[in-house]
Amino acid sequence: MNPLLRVEGLSKRFGEHIGCADVGFDLYPGEVLAVVGESGSGKSTLLKLLSTRLAADAGHVRYQITGRGLVDLAELSEAERRWLLRTDWGFVEQNPRDGLRMNVSAGANVGERLMATGARHYGQIRATASDWLARVELDPARLDELPTGFSGGMQQRLQIARNLVTRPRLVFMDEPTAGLDVSVQARLLDLMRELVTDLGLAAVIVTHDLAVARLLGHRLLVMRRGRVVETGLTDQVLDDPQHPYTQLLVSSVLQV
């Protein structure tokens, strides 16, 4: 099987400070990679580099484009990159207000990607949007309401629906459950696990919460000070951490 995403020697410096140094991995279709580490360890920088929001200083990110094979993202034109971002990829922001248009209805939020890719039939766009609201367990009757009237968890689910409506192959998620209360987190995680399995999505999930990584991630990447200190199957890494930092991280989780 060919990898969907191949990352090699990815580095980014912010002046003296290291954002991300020499990161490399392969991501296969349908695989979920969780990136964990403390605040400031370079998780979000890595995500921005992967999704071409930031330009890397060194290294390559190659993506399997249908019919073209592995293509270095830095060599794509801006138009092609934007096309990827709104069709083949999704990006779920930590704060749903950054990923949603707060001044248009839920239906328009979900329909935006469809319209951006050429859908011009109002009834069909609306039906698809309604269908997706149901899939993320939102009441389709609230299709015409503004997201400002939704709770944090609902906004996050709306954001997920908005990203998945074009059936992307790869989704980036930045702390998708941060800022939600525990019961809402659990339902959201359940939902995401279901969607990822149903749609065969590959995903890169950045989180500081080991429970999220355990639940969603097939593989785990532990980062510290911009470097990958340990990598492997999630269960293997969490049950038998090798690196002192990973051991510290795992032992720091509060047991109830």
Add this chain to the structure above:
Amino acid sequence: MNTVAGYNFAYLDEQTKRMIRRALLKAVAIPGYQVPFGSREMPLPYGWGTGGIQVTASILGRSDVLKVIDQGSDDTTNAVNIRRFFAQTAGVATTDSTGEASIIQTRHRIPEKPLGEHQIMVYQVPLPEPLGRLEPREAVTRKLHALADYGLMHVKLYEDIARYGHIASTYDYPVLVNGRYLMAPSPIPKFDNPKLHMNPALQLFGAGREKRVYAIPPYTRVESLDFEDHPFSVQRWDEPCALCGTADSFLDEVVLDDAGGRMFVCSDSDYCKTRQGAGHTGSQSPIPAEAT
């Protein structure tokens, strides 16, 4: 008519006119693309047609015949003053007749009488950026234009239908020019949008405050945005014009009294007068003298 002494022909100096004409040439070459230009202070306030007046000044020749309309009418303040401005600074002939004019400067309307290849329309544009209300950052809207990424505009139309059941924009209705650039047609009613399409006249748009010109060359495709199941449509009225009886022109509603009395008359005053002169009458036509 006597021209005012001390001013160059058509008020602006020759260098400025040349600069605007260069911008206009670029605008014609890329239909619908907004070309920046060095907008000058004009002796009238922003919002009164500073963009249109600069475009007119730069293309005006001594043999041109100028018509100026405001909301379709030749005799409103804005139209009268701009017409007089060019009569005094350029000494060109002016007219009310659509057919006789070689340059028509307009605010908010396109004449009802079809235009010809020898004519130029000049539009006064307050806000040239059709995406401006959805995306306030100009650096971003320029990028969206460059990449022809116009999904955002349809989000707005979608939202209109979701909220009101139909597309609620009735003026400045967004159009796609030559299948490429999204363009604001200036605040003309959407009734006039079909006239933009394949028009034999050259159409120039000037925005003075925003310092942009753009153009639709003759015989260019201009499509109004819509959805397949909510197609673009123009306004229709239940009654014909009360003065000339036409049923196919854009009508203004005029309130007659405080008891609910109203009449609908053509917004294009020249079109209405021409029809009345040809003997057409409506429900409120003055009764001819010999009949009383």
